[in-house]
Amino acid sequence: MQESRDVEWGLAQSLKKLVIEKPFEKITIKQIADGAGVIRVTFYNHFQDKYDLLAWIVRRDIFDPVKILLSNLMYRQALILIFTNLRRDREFYMKVGKITGQNSFAEIVEECAGRLILELLQEYGTAGSSRIHPMMTPEYISRYYGNSMCYIMLDWIRNGMQTPPEDMADIYMHLGTHSIQDLLKED
Numbered sequence: 001m002q003e004s005r006d007v008e009w010g011l012a013q014s015l016k017k018l019v020i021e022k023p024f025e026k027i028t029i030k031q032i033a034d035g036a037g038v039i040r041v042t043f044y045n046h047f048q049d050k051y052d053l054l055a056w057i058v059r060r061d062i063f064d065p066v067k068i069l070l071s072n073l074m075y076r077q078a079l080i081l082i083f084t085n086l087r088r089d090r091e092f093y094m095k096v097g098k099i100t101g102q103n104s105f106a107e108i109v110e111e112c113a114g115r116l117i118l119e120l121l122q123e124y125g126t127a128g129s130s131r132i133h134p135m136m137t138p139e140y141i142s143r144y145y146g147n148s149m150c151y152i153m154l155d156w157i158r159n160g161m162q163t164p165p166e167d168m169a170d171i172y173m174h175l176g177t178h179s180i181q182d183l184l185k186e187d
Helices: 002-021 029-036 040-046 050-071 075-088 090-096 105-123 138-158 165-177 180-185
Strands: none
Touching (some): 002 029, 002 040, 002 090, 029 040, 050 105, 075 138, 105 138, 138 165
16 A cells, blocks of 8 residues: 555656646656656556546645645635645646646646535535525535635636735635625625
8 A cells, every 4th residue: 555655656746847847738658657767557557647647646735635624624724725735836836737628727626626625515414405406415515616716726826826825715715705795895
């Protein structure tokens, strides 16, 4: 098990290094495997393709570390950690944030954030449908918030990650806890 994690970690580090050097689209599986000191077959024993590896990196770097904070209802601290971890690998995320089309970085972030939010909803027993409308299932709610998290992360990345992580957490929390009506009433 540890050996498997070491291989995955090595492949992730290899991809991160390569992304800094060249466009993601031009990186091959062979280059990733060579950088990790393994053969291509070993790569495919762990990941389907480089997009699967990128999704693994996003989950491990950004979303897995906040699970314990969210389980303890420490939302602001979880958001600060998300933005801090993005900024820690700033150059990497600035480059992969530009991946568009099928398997885009946005799709990966939306899926990872949505899954995390769905797990949180299920953990706290809100797995049933909303009384407001049957369409408001946990899956629907998690997709909505996954999409909003994706938007704020990508906007921050594309604008150079200038705003401090603490401020980004406050912005997201404020938007997430206020209706448009509330926002229109603010000075």
